Amino acid sequence: MKRIAIFVDVQNIYYTTRQAYGRQFNYRRLWQRISAEGNIVAATAYATQRDDDKQIKFQDALKHIGFHVKLKPYIQRSDGSAKGDWDVGITIDILEAAKDVDRVVLLSGDGDFDLLLEKITRDYAVSTEVYGVPALTAASLINAASVYHRIDQDLLL
Numbered sequence: 001m002k003r004i005a006i007f008v009d010v011q012n013i014y015y016t017t018r019q020a021y022g023r024q025f026n027y028r029r030l031w032q033r034i035s036a037e038g039n040i041v042a043a044t045a046y047a048t049q050r051d052d053d054k055q056i057k058f059q060d061a062l063k064h065i066g067f068h069v070k071l072k073p074y075i076q077r078s079d080g081s082a083k084g085d086w087d088v089g090i091t092i093d094i095l096e097a098a099k100d101v102d103r104v105v106l107l108s109g110d111g112d113f114d115l116l117l118e119k120i121t122r123d124y125a126v127s128t129e130v131y132g133v134p135a136l137t138a139a140s141l142i143n144a145a146s147v148y149h150r151i152d153q154d155l156l157l
Contacts, residue, residue, distance in 0.1 A: 002038030005097040006030075007090055008067070009108035010047040013151075016109050016133040023156040025107075030131070030155060031065050034105060042097055043067045046086035091116050098124040106145075107131045111138025118144050131155070 008027075017025045027045075034040060045062045047055075049071035059069045072086055087110065098104055098120040106113060109132035117128040121144075130137070130145040134152070142148045 002103055003041045003101040004034060004038045004103045004105060005041060005094075005101045006034060006043040006067075006105045007094055007097075007107070008043075008045040009086060009090060009106070009110060010045050011086075012108045012110055013131075016136040017151060017156060020133045020135055021153075021156055025151065026155050026157050027062060027067070028065055030107075038103065040066065041101060044093060045069050046090055047071055049073050087112055094120065098126050101126060103127045103129060105129045105131065109133055109137035109141065111140045114138065114140040114144040117141070121146065 013025050017023060043066055045067040047059060047069060062069050070089065094104055094106070094116060104120060104126050106128070108130070120126050121128055127146045129147045129149060130141055131149045131151055132141065134150045
């Protein structure tokens with residue numbers, strides 16, 4: 001049975017599905033789909049910590065599905081911009097997991113992950129899969145993945 005690790009860039013998925021469809025992503029349906037294809041040995045969702053009830057309920061729902069939720073403080077800068085980026089944390093965790101799994105599944109449209117997917121495919125011979133919103137997923141990320149899955153109506157609430 002294939003050993004699978006899932007990594008979710010929560011902010012990216014939230015904003016791209018909202019922008020493209022005005023809807024939310026269905027994490028439970030994703031879990032069901034992937035678990036039918038192998039053994040999920042690790043699943044991590046990376047989010048920003050905002051102490052609001054909706055966010056806490058959402059994070060609890062992710063945990064109930066089976067995700068480990070990692071939180072980074074949401075920082076509002078004095079100029080109005082915000083910071084809460086998980087790219088380095090996701091990269092480190094994927095590099096570690098790739099040694100012990102057959103498939104790495106990344107939910108993100110961020111092209112910054114293209115080199116990472118190329119590296120783990122080359123160095124660890126793992127299959128890499130990306131789930132992203134078609135119009136908002138970097139072409140370089142799609143090309144770096146072994147398989148690209150379009151997020152569309154069947155994976156939305």
